[in-house]
Amino acid sequence: MANRAALTEEDVCTRVRDSVLEQRLAPGTKLTEESLCAVFSVGRTTVRRAFLLLKRDNIIELQKNRGAVVASPSPEEARQVFESRILVETGLLKTTIRAVTLTDIERLRDHLLAEKAALESADIARWIRLTGEFHLLLAKLAGNELLDAFLEQLVFQTSLIVALYGPGETGPNCSGDDHRQLVDALAAGNHSHANDLLVQHLQEIEAQLDFAPQQPFGDLQSIFGEAKTA
Amino acid sequence: MANRAALTEEDVCTRVRDSVLEQRLAPGTKLTEESLCAVFSVGRTTVRRAFLLLKRDNIIELQKNRGAVVASPSPEEARQVFESRILVETGLLKTTIRAVTLTDIERLRDHLLAEKAALESADIARWIRLTGEFHLLLAKLAGNELLDAFLEQLVFQTSLIVALYGPGETGPNCSGDDHRQLVDALAAGNHSHANDLLVQHLQEIEAQLDFAPQQPFGDLQSIFGEAKTA
DNA sequence: TACCCTAATATTGTTGACAATCAGAGAAAA
DNA sequence: TTTTCTCTGATTGTCAACAATATTAGGGTA
Incomplete structure (x- = not known):
């Protein structure tokens, strides 16, 4: 109003x-x-x-x-998005793990709680957004606005990719516990573990994509239009 | 016409x-x-x-x-630009060194010749542009358009940064032989050497920056306006 | 002489009307 | 019945006039 x-x-x-x-x-x-x-x-x-x-x-x-x-996004674009995300996010992680403070860890844990709350209250739209924003929050800790802005772009594109090629109704953009584990590794200052978790997390999402059966949404109308002949 | x-x-x-x-x-x-x-x-x-x-x-x-x-760009932005460039360019190099072909090497060598020719004919503007485009050409070989586009942005910003804080009249954006050595290492398939050269090359440019005495160009008028009082 | 206030000028921001292009419906012909 | 063509309606692209704002010049005062 x-x-x-x-x-x-x-x-x-x-x-x-x-x-x-x-x-x-x-x-x-x-x-x-x-x-x-x-x-x-x-x-x-x-x-x-x-x-x-x-x-x-x-x-x-x-x-x-x-x-x-x-x-x-085409399958090739999807590949490029994940390749870029792994490069950028692991690169930022290297900086973050050196500079991260207790306050930062707390903020991340708060975010995890918000994710959990959204999931439990069945507010799926909110949950999907929060899981995406987790990665952006993590990236911000490295203090490079250029890379932040670029990653933001990549996260939005990931959302489109998952919508197109992702798993069905359950469609978890980021599966349950990965984020928590990552924060734990970060809190423990264990860089190589955190790095592995992050890469694995992203590769898992990419591996769940299924490029075969889907059609670009935009062509649905034309597909239906010819479907009645069969 | x-x-x-x-x-x-x-x-x-x-x-x-x-x-x-x-x-x-x-x-x-x-x-x-x-x-x-x-x-x-x-x-x-x-x-x-x-x-x-x-x-x-x-x-x-x-x-x-x-x-x-x-x-x-502020000094802080300059720092972020170089940090981003090192991350992105080394990341792309990892892919490039696996996929590079003889044709690619030839194209890079052609570019080196063009750089040299521009420098020798004292066409400084063209030379400055070519040295910047060398990095973009190198990046394109990795086949990731998203990272290419991002790096393009960074190269343009680098040009602004060098104009602001770079060394004086000689102002070499990329000093003479670095590019050739990099191509040689790439042709030899020596990844760690190529990586070192690339990082060193970028850090060298950053190290030559001088943030202290410069004023933002935009204030020149006002500076001159008050200069006559002295 | 230095400072401040006011008016004039120039530049940017916004809106609306008009032109160009495209998608879909309908009719005519095969 | 199917195909193609044209025409209508709708949507986008462009431009010019107008409004809002900032900069500059000039005059007046301390």
């Missing part, structure tokens, strides 16, 4: 990104300018600018004169 | 980025919409969109109602 102040393009970006992170926006979904204008009560200029930024982050695809759709 | 086709915002971005890479656009330079419209013969809409993208890449800074200036 107090939303008098007009939203900026950054705000629109954040809202769209959050929806992607919570997997409430499926890959292939068409985003018309008009609909977003209505949803966020902003002008077309703002939406248009947001589109440009979202495209830069590989969250949407813009086709000339045909508008915006939520991106559908 | 055949430039009838209107330039897109990507084109404008590229042109501005190239100018930064060649250090023909100093940090702190004011970029008015109107002037860029005139230079590139495009509408304000296009320039404005280009600004948004350039801001995302940390190449310019946008201040509300005050327009765009070429970014002046």
